[in-house]
Amino acid sequence: MTPSAALALPRLCFGLGSLMAWAPGHTHPLPTDSYAQVAAALAAGFRHFDCGDLYTNLPSAIRAIRDAGVPRDQLCLSLKLNTYGALKPARRDDMVASAKKVLREFGWDKHDGYLDVALLHFPPRAKGDNLSNREAWAVLEELKDEGLVRVIGVSNWTIDDYESQFAHNDIKHLPQVSEYELNPHLLFDPKFKARAAFEREHGIVPKYYGILTPVTDRLAKRSASPHLLATLDELSIETGLTPHEILLLWASQLDISGTSPIITTSTSNAERAKRLVQLLGDTNQDDDDSGKSGLDKSVYERLEHAAGQDGYEGKTFYLHPHMNK
Ligand SMILES: NC(=O)c1ccc[n+]([C@@H]2O[C@H](COP(=O)([O-])OP(=O)(O)OC[C@H]3O[C@@H](n4cnc5c(N)ncnc54)[C@H](OP(=O)(O)O)[C@@H]3O)[C@@H](O)[C@H]2O)c1
Ligand SMILES: *[C@@H]1O[C@H](CO)[C@@H](O)[C@H](O)[C@H]1NC(C)=O
Numbered sequence: 001m002t003p004s005a006a007l008a009l010p011r012l013c014f015g016l017g018s019l020m021a022w023a024p025g026h027t028h029p030l031p032t033d034s035y036a037q038v039a040a041a042l043a044a045g046f047r048h049f050d051c052g053d054l055y056t057n058l059p060s061a062i063r064a065i066r067d068a069g070v071p072r073d074q075l076c077l078s079l080k081l082n083t084y085g086a087l088k089p090a091r092r093d094d095m096v097a098s099a100k101k102v103l104r105e106f107g108w109d110k111h112d113g114y115l116d117v118a119l120l121h122f123p124p125r126a127k128g129d130n131l132s133n134r135e136a137w138a139v140l141e142e143l144k145d146e147g148l149v150r151v152i153g154v155s156n157w158t159i160d161d162y163e164s165q166f167a168h169n170d171i172k173h174l175p176q177v178s179e180y181e182l183n184p185h186l187l188f189d190p191k192f193k194a195r196a197a198f199e200r201e202h203g204i205v206p207k208y209y210g211i212l213t214p215v216t217d218r219l220a221k222r223s224a225s226p227h228l229l230a231t232l233d234e235l236s237i238e239t240g241l242t243p244h245e246i247l248l249l250w251a252s253q254l255d256i257s258g259t260s261p262i263i264t265t266s267t268s269n270a271e272r273a274k275r276l277v278q279l280l281g282d283t284n285q286d287d288d289d290s291g292k293s294g295l296d297k298s299v300y301e302r303l304e305h306a307a308g309q310d311g312y313e314g315k316t317f318y319l320h321p322h323m324n325k
C-alpha cells in the first residue's frame, strides 16, 4: 500500500467556495461573511473544511471555527494556495506567507501548529511569469518538510499536469490528495478515466466537487442531462431520497481512483447540513446496520447508465477562462 492510501482525513468536507457572493456578471468574489453557515455546519457535525486563500469568506470562517471550540485534533482544515495571478504571479514567498497567515489567524502558529491539508489551487503551467507545476509543487514539499502542513496535494490538475510535474525525477513527496470536478457524465470522459488511473497507480485520494451541478441551476438544463434527470426522478421515488442525496451517495461510493474519495459539498441551510452529516458523515462509513449509507448497487448502475446516454462533452460547470488549453 502506498502511504497516501491510508490517509485518515474525514471523507465529508464542507466547501466554503460556493458561499461567496459575486459581483454582478460574476466578475469577482465580494467580501462575504459566512460565519453563520460555517457555525451551522460545525453544529451539524462537519469537521473537515475546504478553504482557499482566494476565498473572500475565509476570515469569517476562521472566526466561526475558532469560536466553536472543537478540539484541534478533531478538525481538518484544508487550504488551497493560489498559484497564479493576473498581474503578479504567485511566487514561493507569497505562498509560504499565505499559509503562515492562515495559521496565525487560527492561532495555530505556535506549539507545532499545522494545517491538515494544503493544495495548489490551479496548475500554474509556467504560463507567462507563473511558476511551473514542478516549482509550485516544491513549495508544498517545503511546507510539509517544515511540518507546517501534514497532507499536500493539487487541485484542478489534469493528466497532462501530472505528467509535467512527474517528468522531473527529483520529486520528494507525491501528491496525496487531488481535488477536481465530478458528476456522473464526466465518468465517461477518457481524460477523466486516465487521471483516475494515474491516481490509482500513485495512491492519490480524489476530492470531488461540483457533484450537484446536474440538479442545481448550473449544469441542470433538461436538455443537457435528460436521461440522468429522468432516472434521478425515478430513483428518488423508489428510494425516498432526494436527487441531491442520491448523487452525493453515488459519489461517495465511487472507487475509480482506488480509494474512498473525499466529498466536498456545501449548503447555507442548517437542516440540510445535518442531513448531509447523517447521510455521509464518517460514522456512517463503518458498516453499521443503520442502512443509511449504502444504496443498492443497481441504483448506481442505473444512474451511470443514464449519464452515459447523455454523454460527457460540455458537462463541466467550472471552466476557468485562463485554463483553457
Ligand atoms: N478546487 C476548486 O477549484 C473548486 C471549484 C469549485 C468548488 N470547490 C469547492 O467545492 C465546494 C462545493 O462546491 P460545489 O460547486 O460542489 O457546490 P455543491 O455542493 O455542488 O452545491 C452547493 C449548492 O447546492 C445546493 N444544495 C445542496 N444540497 C441541496 C439539496 N439537498 N437540495 C437542494 N439544493 C441543495 C446548495 O443550496 P443551499 O445553500 O440552499 O443548500 C448550494 O447552493 C465549494 O464550496 C468549494 O469549496 C472547489
Ligand atoms: C499567470 O497565468 C495566468 C493563467 O494562465 C495568466 O492569466 C496570467 O497572466 C499569468 N501571470 C503572469 C504574471 O504571467
Ligand SMILES: CC(=O)N[C@H]1CO[C@H](CO)[C@@H](O)[C@@H]1O
Pocket: 121, 122, 155, 156, 157, 158, 318, 319, 320, 321, 323
Ligand atoms: C483546469 C481546471 O480544472 N481548472 C478549474 C480550477 O478551478 C476553477 C474554480 O475554482 C475552475 O473554474 C477551473 O475550471
